[in-house]
Amino acid sequence: MAETMQALTYFGEGDVRADTRSKPTILDPTDAIIRIDTTTICVAVQNFKPGDKVLISCVSRGGACENCQKQLYSHCQNGGSWILGYMIDGTLAEYVRTPFADTSLYHLPDRLDKEVAVFFSDALPTGHEIGVQYGEVKPGSDIMIAGAGPVGMGVLLTSQFYSPATITVVDMDDNRLAKAREMGATHTVNPAKDDVSARVAEITGGRGVDTAVEAVGLPATWKTCADNVKEGGNIAVVGVHGKPVKFQLQDMWIKNLTVTTGLVNANTTGMLMKAVQNSDLPITSLATHQFTWDQLDQAWETFSHADTHQAMKVIIDNP
Known part of the structure; x- marks a missing residue:
């Protein structure tokens, strides 16, 4: 077996391209080396065996520290957390070393296609956790999602498990708004063309939404959420x-608002994987472009110019 592999590699700002890299090796006894359909595992890993099909969580966790015991896996104190692609090489490669394999991998059910499973790694x-759960989406509630990117669409999809009355998606890209309607949004608003507050008032009978999810990371989308959430x-x-962002505490205080933020902990990944097997949510609609390993540069170009290519999620497949 070759000792090298193809990997999408960061060489500096604005310089990301395919490169030939050495394959990763086991460094710690809790590591696993992962390839789609092929796994090499060290002896201390107990829950997985070579050949298992697995999902790699975006958050690596040791499982024993104080934060892990509270399911704050994104703040693992023993060398876990957000390390893939940051502290160590990430998953845009043919092989990847995964620390804490026993607690950071999930067995893939036979009924769950890899085209669906890939979205349970992060989006x-x-x-679900930071948008739907933290936002306390409930049956019969009105929710608004500011931003129709992959994570905003993740909110849109997983919120439907809780049967809200209305789901309004706000974005300036008409193509993404059309995609949002296909995926379950009851209403969409383009702030470049419509008054968001007027539309939300019309949708909610003048009350505003119960939950506003900010899914972009811009002052404008923060303000959209703050302006359109109702009391309580x-x-x-x-x-x-x-x-x-401008935090208008005087206005938020008088409305008894709750504001939450956070990194995903991936503590609901297993539950979501089970739930989706018996649902008809159009999860694969998130994948708009698909490439193979010999097309890494094309994949990156598409991802980097998502607006031009009308790209949502760019998938790289290892046949």
């Missing part, structure tokens, strides 16, 4: 903010 758990409502911040 769906993030949308929830604002769930899923988007990654790189700049400060």
